[in-house]
Amino acid sequence: xxxxxxxxxxxxxxxxxxxxxxxxxxLFEREFMDYHADRFTDYSLMxxxxxxxxxxxxxxxxxxxNTVYSHQGLTYGxxxxxxxxxxxxxxxxxxxxxxxxxxxxxxxMLYKAFPRFYNELQTDEVExxxxxxxxxxxxxxxxxxxxxxxxxxxxxxxxxxxxxxxKIGIKVMESDEFESFWxxxxxxxxxxRFKIKPVHNIEEILLLKSKFPNNIKLYIAQEGNKxxxxxxxxxxxxxxxxxxxxxxxxxxxxxxxxxxxxxxIDKVFNDKKYFDFGIANENNGKVLNQGLLAWKERMGGRAxxxxxxxxKTSNYLNLQLDE
Numbered sequence: 001x002x003x004x005x006x007x008x009x010x011x012x013x014x015x016x017x018x019x020x021x022x023x024x025x026x027l028f029e030r031e032f033m034d035y036h037a038d039r040f041t042d043y044s045l046m047x048x049x050x051x052x053x054x055x056x057x058x059x060x061x062x063x064x065x066n067t068v069y070s071h072q073g074l075t076y077g078x079x080x081x082x083x084x085x086x087x088x089x090x091x092x093x094x095x096x097x098x099x100x101x102x103x104x105x106x107x108x109m110l111y112k113a114f115p116r117f118y119n120e121l122q123t124d125e126v127e128x129x130x131x132x133x134x135x136x137x138x139x140x141x142x143x144x145x146x147x148x149x150x151x152x153x154x155x156x157x158x159x160x161x162x163x164x165x166x167k168i169g170i171k172v173m174e175s176d177e178f179e180s181f182w183x184x185x186x187x188x189x190x191x192x193r194f195k196i197k198p199v200h201n202i203e204e205i206l207l208l209k210s211k212f213p214n215n216i217k218l219y220i221a222q223e224g225n226k227x228x229x230x231x232x233x234x235x236x237x238x239x240x241x242x243x244x245x246x247x248x249x250x251x252x253x254x255x256x257x258x259x260x261x262x263x264x265i266d267k268v269f270n271d272k273k274y275f276d277f278g279i280a281n282e283n284n285g286k287v288l289n290q291g292l293l294a295w296k297e298r299m300g301g302r303a304x305x306x307x308x309x310x311x312k313t314s315n316y317l318n319l320q321l322d323e
Contacts, residue, residue, distance in 0.1 A: 001047055001048070001049060001050075001055075001092060001093060001096040002047070002048040002049075002050075002052070003045055003046070003047055003048075003096060003097065003100045004045070004046045004047075004048065005043070005044070005045060005046075006042065006044035006045065006046055006057075008030075010046065011030045013046075013054060014029075014030055014044075014046065014057060015029050015030055015031075017046075017054050017057055017080070017082075018057065018080060020082070020083065021057070021080040021081060021082065021083065022081055022082070022083040022119060022120055022121040022123075023078060023079075023080055023081060023114050023118070023119045023120070023121075024057075024080040024114075025118060025234075025236040025239075026212055026215045026234075026236065027074050027075065027076070027234070028057070028059050028074070028080060031211040031212070032208060032211070032212065033059060033071070033073065033074070035204060035207055035208060035211075036073050036204070039073065040061040040071070040072055040073050041061055041062050041063070042060075042061055043060045043061050043062040043068055044057065044058060044059050044060050044061075044071075045057070045058045045060060045097060045100070046058075047093050047096060047097065054082075055081070055082045055085060055089070055093065056079055056080060056081050056082065056085075056090075056093045056097075057079075057080045058070060058078075058079055058080070058097060059071045059074060059077055059078075059080070060077070060109075061073065062106070066105060066106055066107065067106065067107070067108055067109070067110060068101055068106050068108075068109045068110070069109070069110045069112070070109065070110070070111050070112050071112070074112070075234075075241075075243075076112055076113065076114050076115055076118070076306065077111070077112035077113070077114065078111070078112065078113055078114035078126065079093065079094060079097070079114075079126060081093070081125075083120075083121060087125050087128070088321055090125045090126070090129070091125070091128075091129055091132075091319045091321065092319070092321070094126070094129045094133075094319060095316045095317075095319035095320065098133075098311065098313045098315070098316035098319075099313075099316040101313045102313035102314055102316060106313055107312070107313060107314075108310055108311060108312055108313060109310075109311045109313060110138075110308065110309070110310055110311075111130075111135070111308065111309040111310075111311055112308055113126065113127075113306065113307040113308065113309065114126070115143055115276075115304060115305075115306050116304065116305075117145060117147075117239065117273070117274045117276075117304055118236065118238070118239055118274075120237065120238060129319060130309050130311070132318045132319055133311055133312075133315045133316075133318050133319065134312075134315055134318065135309040135310065135311045135315075136309060136310040136311075137307055137308070137309055138284075138308055138309070138310050139284045139285045139307070139308035140285045140305055140306070140307050140308070141279040141281045141285045141305075141306040141307075141308075142279060142280055142281055142285070142288070142293075142303040142304070142305065142306070143276060143277070143278060143279050143303070143304045143305075143306045144276075144277040144278070144279070144280055144293070144296035144297065144301030144302065144303060144304075145239075145274045145275060145276045145277065145301055145302065145304055146265065146274060146275040146277075146299070146300045146301055146302075147273070147274060147302070148270065148272060148273055148274065148275065149273070151300055152300045152302070153300070154262070154298065154299060154300060155298035155299075158258045158262065158298060158299065159262065160255075161254075161255030161258045161259070162255055162258045162259035162262045162263075163255075163259075164254070164255050165221070165254055165255035165256045165258070165259040166259060168223075168254065169223065169224070170221055170222065170223055170228075170254065170255075170256045170259055171221070171222050172219065172220070172221050172222075172256075172259055172260045172263045173219070173220060173222070174217060174218065174219050174220075175218050175219065175220045175227075175230070176218065177218070177220070177227070178202065178205055178206055178209065178218055178232075179202055179206075180227060181218060181220060181227055181230045181232075181246075182198065182201075182202045182205070183202075184227060185227055185228070185229065185230055185246050185247070185248060186198055186230070186244055186246040189246045189247065189248070190246065198244060205232070214235070215234060215235050215236070216232065216233070216234060216235070216243075217232070217233050217235060218230060218231070218232050218233075219231050219233065219260060219263075219264060219268070220260070221247075221251060221256040221257065221259060221260040223250075223254075223256065228247065228248045228250055228251040228256050229246070229247035229248065229251035229252075229256045229257045229260055230244075230246060230247075230260075231244060231245045231246070231260065231261070231264070232244040233264075233269075235269075235272075238272055238273040238274065239272060239273065239274045239275075239276050240264070240268075240269035240272050240274070240275050240276065241276040241278065242276065242277050242278050243278070245257075245277075245278070261299060265299065265300070275301075277296040277299070277301045279306065280292040280293040280296060285308075
């Protein structure tokens with residue numbers, strides 16, 4: 001195996017591989033990763049076999065403490081493998097990466113796992129590698145998602161509230177009005193409830209929307225000409241992920257948010273394998289936001305683990321296979 005650092009000259013090769021990998025989404029394409037390149041020192045790696053064929057990529061960044069992350073600027077990270085690779089080869093690739101990092105003086109990697117239900121081919125080779133490496137599970141979030149092949153019924157009052165919202169004239173639709181949603185709903189709601197700002201400012205989300213128009217979409221609920229609820233979705237081949245969910249107090253009371261989500265779940269994304277509401281955690285996974293959890297579970301979501309590991313690079317020898 002040969003390790004090469006990613007450079008901009010390899011952008012086309014990287015993106016082509018990501019589109020075909022078994023465990024990757026558009027978030028790993030360079031147009032997405034590089035929108036905030038000024039905030040992170042890129043340390044992405046590419047792995048080639050003895051025939052010089054690209055077989056794996058690792059989106060990553062490095063900090064001043066010489067700790068490698070996979071990747072701090074992404075919702076999820078992980079080793080991206082060629083679809084056909086079997087377990088021994090994947091273990092060899094992970095070993096080669098960790099050995100390379102160790103030789104470069106990197107003592108540890110903080111590994112943000114790829115949520116299992118995003119995999120087009122759902123296998124657990126990386127989880128087995130984490131076990132062999134004695135990796136420390138230092139954080140576990142709970143992502144709430146609907147498995148469309150095994151759905152739960154909605155809480156009955158949600159359907160009733162959604163119908164009532166429709167009766168008073170609330171309309172739901174796809175929209176390109178990101179600016180007004182950010183300004184009038186998302187930013188005020190996040191600040192008043194949590195004293196935080198959106199991860200993406202309006203300029204960043206518009207830039208990403210322009211680069212991924214088929215993957216990043218805004219859906220809103222309107223009363224008259226006023227937007228009172230909205231949600232931004234990051235859409236992959238198999239998963240619809242709610243990146244932002246926000247509503248005014250009025251929209252939560254009159255059922256508009258429920259109307260919007262029932263429409264999205266039942267009609268817009270019902271051809272997906274999973275509908276991902278996002279996490280319901282605070283404090284690095286140790287605290288459940290009970291309000292968020294209750295709403296997402298009543299919508300039919302159930303908990304899936306999103307794990308974070310600390311890996312000592314010196315443990316690469318643990319992956320040495322017996323001859």
